[in-house]
Amino acid sequence: MSKLAFNLIVGLLVAFTAQESVAVSYTYITLDVPRSASTDANGINEFSQVVGAYLDAAGITHGFIYNGGNYSTLDMPNATYLSAQSISASGQVVGTYRNASGATNSFFFSEGNYTTLSMPGSTYNYANGISSNGQVVGTYLDSAGVNHGFIYSGGHYSTLDAPGSNFTTAQGISASGQVVGNYSYDPSVDPKEYGFIYTGGNYLTLNPSSANITHTIGINDNGQVVGFYWDASNILRSFGYSGGQYITLTMPGATYTSVQGINAYGQVLGWYDDACGTTRSFVYSGGNYLTLAVPEATQTSAKGISDKAEVVGYYIDSNQQRHGFIAIPQYSAAPVPGIYQNCNQIAVSLDPGPYQGKNGDWWFVAYAPSSGHWYSYVYPLQWRDIGTDLSKITPAYQGPLSNSTNVPLFNTKGIPSGETYFLYFGVDTNMNGILDMDQVYYTEYTLNVP
16 A cells, blocks of 8 residues: 555645635745756745856856746856845846955846946945845945945945944845845944834834844835844844834744745745754744745755745755755645654644634544554554554544644654654544545655654
């Protein structure tokens, strides 16, 4: 008997509708530039155009644009290194390159033409972001070694220096020209680092309670801001800010959480470390966290999110090979369960969608292809060997379907070691202890038990 036997549990996946409560899952596309040694995806716009960087066989880094399945290389003349960082709605690209003399500058690419971004008198330039209407922000170093932020718009540069600061950098910009970044003073006077929002010549300082070092890294067109900070115990935490109010963003079960961006609808992406130190990526939307379980990935780092909630980044596979990825949201009017490895345990998640609060059966089942045996899990006890008799499957739990994130449920007590198992987590919407084939929604995961 193969794992396909479990396909008698059929999930009813419904196309996205305009109702208020829908469940979300992700499908994935791997990005590997042809003949590259590694690929990173850094940014994506609302038309699913992706920019990033790849390493060729000679060890040279080039930029690329990915559009509809096709890759185009980005290379400034005489560049020895180039990385594309961000792309606007109209396909304008910004990034950083290094020339033959070793100087680091930024570039602006539009309609096939490259423009070097270099503040007069600067020794180093780095573009961090571009707005939907083509305004660029970044940082530069002057000849005295002082760090400043900048805005580049319509061929003109503006320097950003928070009042009294000796270090300023600009990280993100909205379509209305609001800029976020961070600044600091002379460390002998004030050792802290602060975030800011710059609006029409005025700086608003952002400094969450207990923060020692604050970085604001993203702002959307509604003025919602995300960032991260280190507290007095040097623990990395993330936050959102809107209308004078802060919220803490912490992935459940994580040792730290680092947000990396926000889209027009307030959906946030980032990464976190689990208890074993493995880096994983997530999307935060509507109060819920969803881990991005990229197939074959041992760790992931999300870099950019579009207004369609498509996410790009890179992942490392079991051979330590680096690949880019696109995560594409799929919307369903049915519950969406998730299952993935979290440290040395198997964690599950559930987005119940419109079935929030409805009583149902929760099912955890494992199949060992080497023996043909099935195992039914009773939470929080152990696995029960039911042989080949699927009628002996019993619910692990019975109760309300509720939003659950990164919940470590599985242990391996009761199943033999030295095996590969196919694990299944599913829920149904009729709490009767019976495996209702027409009402069960499930997902699967392959686990090796040493």
